[in-house]
Amino acid sequence: QGCEGDLPVGNDSLKAPAVTIFGYIQPEYDYNFTDAGDNTFKFKRARIGARGLVYKDFSYYFMLEASPFVGSTGDAYLMDAFVSYTKYNWAKVSVGTFKQPFSLDVATPCHSLTTIDRSIVADQLVAPQRDFGLMILGGNNYTKFNYWVAVMNGRGLQVKDDNTKKDVIARATYKLTNYLTVGGSFRYGYPIPNNEEDTRTTYGAEILMQLDKLAIQAEYIYDEGAYFSGASGGCGATPVALGERRDGAYIMASYSVDEKIQPVFKYEFFDPNLDLKDDGSYMERMTIGANYFFNDKVRFQLNYQANIDTVINVDNDALLAQIQIKF
Amino acid sequence: QGCEGDLPVGNDSLKAPAVTIFGYIQPEYDYNFTDAGDNTFKFKRARIGARGLVYKDFSYYFMLEASPFVGSTGDAYLMDAFVSYTKYNWAKVSVGTFKQPFSLDVATPCHSLTTIDRSIVADQLVAPQRDFGLMILGGNNYTKFNYWVAVMNGRGLQVKDDNTKKDVIARATYKLTNYLTVGGSFRYGYPIPNNEEDTRTTYGAEILMQLDKLAIQAEYIYDEGAYFSGASGGCGATPVALGERRDGAYIMASYSVDEKIQPVFKYEFFDPNLDLKDDGSYMERMTIGANYFFNDKVRFQLNYQANIDTVINVDNDALLAQIQIKF
Amino acid sequence: QGCEGDLPVGNDSLKAPAVTIFGYIQPEYDYNFTDAGDNTFKFKRARIGARGLVYKDFSYYFMLEASPFVGSTGDAYLMDAFVSYTKYNWAKVSVGTFKQPFSLDVATPCHSLTTIDRSIVADQLVAPQRDFGLMILGGNNYTKFNYWVAVMNGRGLQVKDDNTKKDVIARATYKLTNYLTVGGSFRYGYPIPNNEEDTRTTYGAEILMQLDKLAIQAEYIYDEGAYFSGASGGCGATPVALGERRDGAYIMASYSVDEKIQPVFKYEFFDPNLDLKDDGSYMERMTIGANYFFNDKVRFQLNYQANIDTVINVDNDALLAQIQIKF
Numbered sequence A, B, C: 001q002g003c004e005g006d007l008p009v010g011n012d013s014l015k016a017p018a019v020t021i022f023g024y025i026q027p028e029y030d031y032n033f034t035d036a037g038d039n040t041f042k043f044k045r046a047r048i049g050a051r052g053l054v055y056k057d058f059s060y061y062f063m064l065e066a067s068p069f070v071g072s073t074g075d076a077y078l079m080d081a082f083v084s085y086t087k088y089n090w091a092k093v094s095v096g097t098f099k100q101p102f103s104l105d106v107a108t109p110c111h112s113l114t115t116i117d118r119s120i121v122a123d124q125l126v127a128p129q130r131d132f133g134l135m136i137l138g139g140n141n142y143t144k145f146n147y148w149v150a151v152m153n154g155r156g157l158q159v160k161d162d163n164t165k166k167d168v169i170a171r172a173t174y175k176l177t178n179y180l181t182v183g184g185s186f187r188y189g190y191p192i193p194n195n196e197e198d199t200r201t202t203y204g205a206e207i208l209m210q211l212d213k214l215a216i217q218a219e220y221i222y223d224e225g226a227y228f229s230g231a232s233g234g235c236g237a238t239p240v241a242l243g244e245r246r247d248g249a250y251i252m253a254s255y256s257v258d259e260k261i262q263p264v265f266k267y268e269f270f271d272p273n274l275d276l277k278d279d280g281s282y283m284e285r286m287t288i289g290a291n292y293f294f295n296d297k298v299r300f301q302l303n304y305q306a307n308i309d310t311v312i313n314v315d316n317d318a319l320l321a322q323i324q325i326k327f
Helices: A120-125 B120-125 C120-125
Strands: A020-032 A039-054 A058-065 A077-085 A092-099 A130-138 A145-152 A167-177 A180-189 A200-211 A214-225 A245-255 A261-271 A283-293 A298-308 A318-326 B020-032 B040-054 B058-065 B077-085 B092-099 B130-138 B145-152 B167-177 B180-189 B200-211 B214-225 B245-255 B261-271 B283-293 B298-308 B318-326 C020-032 C040-054 C058-065 C077-085 C092-099 C130-138 C145-152 C167-177 C180-189 C200-211 C214-225 C245-255 C261-271 C283-293 C298-308 C318-326
Touching: A020 C058, A020 C077, A020 C092, A039 C058, A039 C077, A039 C092, A039 C130, A058 B020, A058 B040, A077 B020, A077 B040, A092 B020, A092 B040, A120 A214, A120 A245, A120 A261, A130 B040, A318 C077, B058 C020, B058 C040, B077 C020, B077 C040, B092 C020, B092 C040, B120 B214, B120 B245, B120 B261, B130 C040, C120 C214, C120 C245, C120 C261
Parallel strands: none
Antiparallel strands: A020 A039, A020 A318, A039 A058, A058 A077, A077 A092, A092 A130, A130 A145, A145 A167, A167 A180, A180 A200, A200 A214, A214 A245, A245 A261, A261 A283, A283 A298, A298 A318, B020 B040, B020 B318, B040 B058, B058 B077, B077 B092, B092 B130, B130 B145, B145 B167, B167 B180, B180 B200, B200 B214, B214 B245, B245 B261, B261 B283, B283 B298, B298 B318, C020 C040, C020 C318, C040 C058, C058 C077, C077 C092, C092 C130, C130 C145, C145 C167, C167 C180, C180 C200, C200 C214, C214 C245, C245 C261, C261 C283, C283 C298, C298 C318
16 A cells, blocks of 8 residues: 555566665764864765666666765755666766766766865866756767766756756866876757846866876866856755856875775865956965775775965865765 | 664675665756747656565665755655565565555556656646555555545645544545446545644545556546645655646557657646636646657656636646656 | 665675575554544554674664654654674674663664653653663673673764763673573763753663563663753654653563463653752653563563553543564
8 A cells, every 4th residue: 555556576676686785874974174163073075875787788877975064954864866778888878866967076976075074176166966858878988989968957956947948068088198188078959947047157177187196187267257146065065156257276186006006186266257357356275185995895084175365365265074884 | 783783794794685776867858939938858766675575574765865956955865665564465564754555556567667757637636746644555456446545644745643533545446347447536635734624535536447558547536625725845856836626637548669768648637626717727737758668667658738728828838758767 | 876876786695795684564553542633543653774784893783764743854864773793702893873781671672672662761761772882791691790881972863962971871780590681781971962061860770570471660760960851752752851860760560471362561650850849840650551572573561551640630541552573
């Protein structure tokens, strides 16, 4: 009498294709130098899901975010969930909710980020980071070329679209050599509710160098046009007010000393309004940190975030410590 | 130190009875001709759960609905969850939350509906479709007779009852021949908060014919008495205002051309107030559609819903496309 | 394109370490003699989670509470989730969310409570019962001594800390003989938002006797100092207003007639304000009940709660019936 019809039978799990349960938790302690009141134990992310292959060509992906600090309420909600048809390597299709295919930083799995936080520019300008839509993608880890093209609502998770126009987001990467991959991203959308005219255009460029134990990764994102101040930032980030034109970039270097220890340095800036100077909105940050891998499932991250103040000098640095376990 | 006592041990999964993880997602694209602003990628449903047998006679069922468009918030919540005692085929018992045993359309598993939407009358009058309660049921797929009798709060999910009286809901079906099954449903309840006097009575009649590749299914539901305007409709439907007496019906025909292709036609009406004529509340709808089964786990549905306007003619048709994958 | 990087492959479940899915549901019927309007089918708890070992020394625990009557909304949310490092039996470490290590009653797994409700004093004074933090613990079921020391936010689940001071909570137990275990608990915290000065101190004493089929368990908790009236009680309990000093205790006796039947009796009191007499806030309750174990996974509980009124006599007893199934 449940929704699913017949009652369970004992040998269900024998004939059913195997469902893979997966997830990870990221308990974290944040110490903010600015406001001493803001030091806390918390979760960065706490995810659990199921995925699997259905016959040869279809697959599913179903993931809940349970961290109380990511969504709009403190409860668990559906984050990524999609059906994929993967018969043709150069024209795979996915339908459902997933990350917008824009920027290497956004595309990096959330449990594989080299620093605890994504770059400010990715969190502020690639928003919504997740959305409803349909994507065509091609290539894989072994091909030089990879591409992603998506048509999406443009409004993010947990809501229906509020205008008739859909957004187009695309990204492509090319492996020039085994050590060097370059890529570009593009988005053209209609961010305003009940508005089919005001558009937003965003460009991104990325480079990834892997030189033995040293990895260097850099991105630049330029964004212009309409934006909706009621939209939320990526992954729980608080969105800042934007001008007509805005940009940002980061460069990050990490070095794998051995299998366990990986120091990392990141410099980044974000300018929410290219037409205003010295209004205090320009942000610069250096992150110094290290990753310690107990094994391939358990990682400890320690990051010092030095926010560089260009106008008024305030004590707003932060020290973040996170332990991650995957299953 | 978790709630569950001892820490996990490695061979837990060996001795534990197998838990079956199951679920499905239904990514959908809706195009509404009425309000062009209302076309969107979304999920119809996104469910995940666990079920299994405990020794021979007990079973459990635990299912979360994660689609942001079904519950009262956009978050995941407990939909069906019940314990069953199934030792005696003619007196099985279930306790927990489950669908009210009323109407074939409501009883059809949500992943096996022939059209994307249930009938309007089932969504409007069999509300709450899910509820807390205790049910006694008998029969199975191989018996001619099946019955369900439930005592339920009458208020739906996520809330405690708000009056002392409980609702009684019952349904019975009888297989006259292999091709023809008839059934009836009944509900007697107290829908108003803090009110132990005003009652609601509902009757349903159903017929199901399966003639080789052709299936014809029809239902009529009549409902009278008190109703609570604050209650929600079935499965995310928006409830309309009801009069003292209301009814509705549908007839649906589908034809399985082969294993993959199944066209479907449905005609339905719903009259929210039998005592008012030409007030514009009467609804008629034709649904023309087709199901395409890629395999037994993946289905594509395309439905055109033609809403027939009897008073003023407005362009309020809709085209719905849904892909469903089960696991 | 999900957050997790590569798409699923078929043999994932073969190489992955086994994830144990576990949980339980507790459908319940409450009949309140006070207010007849308050009788209802409901869930006490409905939990599902995943746990497992990662290599030898790390483990994870991830549990959602899906009962609509426990959290702040009716939706599913993350309850206990932690990473543990268990290499050293006398210095195991856990980070994440878990129950405060205070009181035997609180430490008892929620599916193993001898009565349906915890003691009033534990629900009222050990609040928040669950919290974010870091815990060091030592011992196990086979050692005479066990201890737990935690540093926690002191504010509970789903929120970040709102002051810079952390709470310290500790508990230790010692098995004097095979039949007799004694223990003590301590908490020192800063319960007020944006307040680093007002403190709260709590002491607990516990005793557990297991004499063949008879088990007797008793606790006393004394609590003084600041408290925050906006905080929530344990496990869905409604918090009452507290004075400067408050205490409470319970004694519970149960007798295992055989493997299936276990009658239980509990007497308890709770005084929310030791400095006020006869103001009607003092509570006394007797619980008479029985547990029936169909098997090791399925339990039926029937409890009669007689609330003893010392000032005005009101008819506020309750009869609770619960069926629990574990998986």
